[in-house]
Structure formats: C-alpha cells, structure tokens
Amino acid sequence: MHVQAFGRIPQNKLVYFDGDGVALRGKLVHVHVHECKAYSLFGSIVPGSPAQDVPEVERPREVQMMVAA
Numbered sequence: 001m002h003v004q005a006f007g008r009i010p011q012n013k014l015v016y017f018d019g020d021g022v023a024l025r026g027k028l029v030h031v032h033v034h035e036c037k038a039y040s041l042f043g044s045i046v047p048g049s050p051a052q053d054v055p056e057v058e059r060p061r062e063v064q065m066m067v068a069a
Helices: none
Strands: 004-008 014-018 031-036 040-045 066-068
Touching: 014 031
Parallel strands: 014 040
Antiparallel strands: 004 014, 004 066, 031 040
16 A cells, blocks of 8 residues: 655645655655645655654644545
8 A cells, every 4th residue: 555645835835755644743854856746746755854743832734744545
C-alpha cells in the first residue's frame, strides 16, 4: 500500500509527499519539491531532516498532516 501525506506551505498550497501522515501529524517537516502544479506541489522529505513538534497552541490547521489514499 502506498501511503502519502500532505501539508501546506505558508502560501496555502498543498504539498504531497511519501510518508506516514499519522506519525507526522502536528509536525513540521522539510520537503524537497520535485514537481509543481497550479494548485499543489509534489516532493519528498529531505533525508536526515528531523520532524519538529509544533506546540498545540501555535499549531495552525494547515501544518497538520493527514494520510491521503
């Protein structure tokens, strides 16, 4: 099964990348963008970059990661 996560950049565009969206929910990750479409970006997590926790009070909705089918 191919698992894909997504999040948003500050400009509110969607970024899709391979990863466990459940484990990454509420974290900030560095993603290298490989492809750009009109309303979304596609990339992969930068190897060796740690996922950073975002405190609940500071967590905007757009950085919460979800699993996409």
